[in-house]
Amino acid sequence: MDTNALRSFVRAAELGQFQHAADELGVTQQAVSKRIASLERELEVRLFTRTARGVELTLDGQAFLPHAQSIVVGVERAITAVRPGSRALRIDVLGLRSAQAVVLHDYWRSHPETNLDVVTLRVNDPRVAVAAIEAGDIDASFRTVTDPAALPPGLQMIHAFDTPLELLVGPRHPLAAARRLTPPQLRKHRIWVPGIAPRSEWADFYDQLATAFDLRIDAAGPHFGDEVLLDTLAESSDVATLVGARDRYMWPTNHDLRRIPVVDPTLAYPLSLILPSANPHPELRGIIAHLGTLPRLPDTAWLPSWATTPQRDDDTENARGPRPRPRS
Known part of the structure; x- marks a missing residue:
């Protein structure tokens, strides 16, 4: 073949x-x-x-x-075996429009000499990404194992950055005219997040978020893609969703969608980076240092409970500087 x-x-x-x-x-x-x-x-x-x-x-x-x-990765690994150090840094992100991809793109624009390969494993269970790192198929992954004790020996998970959430609504939604919103103002409104997968980190996140603020998180129905979600929001008078402030979305101008920050407290999604504890790809240090320059959360911010667990070793901490502690 x-x-x-x-x-x-x-x-x-x-x-x-x-x-x-x-x-x-x-x-x-x-x-x-x-x-x-x-x-x-x-x-x-x-x-x-x-x-x-x-x-x-x-x-x-x-x-x-x-x-x-698997075949393509195997061929690339075979080539790498006879050309040591030639392979690009391969990092897994949740999607090419996700906050992780946006941050990596910003880094690459400042460091175009970086040999970087951004991939999407298209899996929901972070353990699959962990296995890919262990196998050497990828060098790092922007995933979170919400129980750090379950991380296999030989891997580490470091805090990458926190992304504030925004409410995304169409022009007919009752909250469409707001310039900012607080979590209590979201109560009783339908927040549609289709396709929340069991065992995914975001399933845990939305469970804790709904409990903490008594929100109506609706995960009903399959996820047919961002385009269908955006079309639905544009036509609806009662459906909203939550998106990351750094996530990149595109829609037709006639959709007239609005992204509204959520404040007091700011709702934020914590993102981690999983990588080998020993001998990580040499290009990773520059990216980790770049993550440390990203804006911090405000003093009033909410993060899930698992974001409070220390997740990095001393070398990485020195490379990034101190991490802001979650507030809830």
């Missing part, structure tokens, strides 16, 4: 567009299309369907993707 075809398939699946995959791989879109067509003929299945926004995996494509990713 052609490894170039597999690599093209994997990147197209992760990025959602043949052109983006081609740009990353340094080939033409036509070359990516031909490689994937050849792969489909060999497998005798369709791997993609075309949409207005690019391409989406078929059910066969979804079944094939994790195996193809």
Whole structure:
């Protein structure tokens, strides 16, 4: 099986567009299309369907993707084995529009010499990311194991940064005209967060948030993607959601969505970075130092209970400086 075809398939699946995959791989879109067509003929299945926004995996494509990713990673590791130190720093983020990706992009813009590969494992259970670090498939992951005692020996989890939350609503929502909101003002309003996955760190986060402030967090229904969520908010007079202040969202201008800060206390989502305790990738130190320059939370802030646990070793603490303690 052609490894170039597999690599093209994997990147197209992760990025959602043949052109983006081609740009990353340094080939033409036509070359990516031909490689994937050849792969489909060999497998005798369709791997993609075309949409207005690019391409989406078929059910066969979804079944094939994790195996193809394993093969591509294995090939890259084999190459690295004979070219020590040549592989880019590979960091897992929850999504390419997430706060973690935004922060990494800001760092790379200031340090374009950094050989950086930002990947999305597309898994909800942080233990899968932990296993990928242990296997050497990735160098670090912006995930949180909410019970640090469950972290395997040989790995460490350090505090990365805290991202304040904002309420995202459409123009017909009762809170749409507010310039800022307090948690009590969110009570009885439907906050829709579809697709909260069991065992995920955000499931724990939203459970604690709902309990602390008596909020109505609605996780009903599958998550059909950010576009569907944004379309729903634009049309609704009673649905809202929570987003991170650094998360990057794009919507048509006629949606007229509003991002409203939540204050007194500021609701914040804590983000951690999991990496090896010994011999981490040398490029990580610069990124960890950059995380220490990010703005701190205000004095009145709320974070979940697991964010109060010390999560870094002495070397990392020295690289970043002191961490602000959560307030609740």
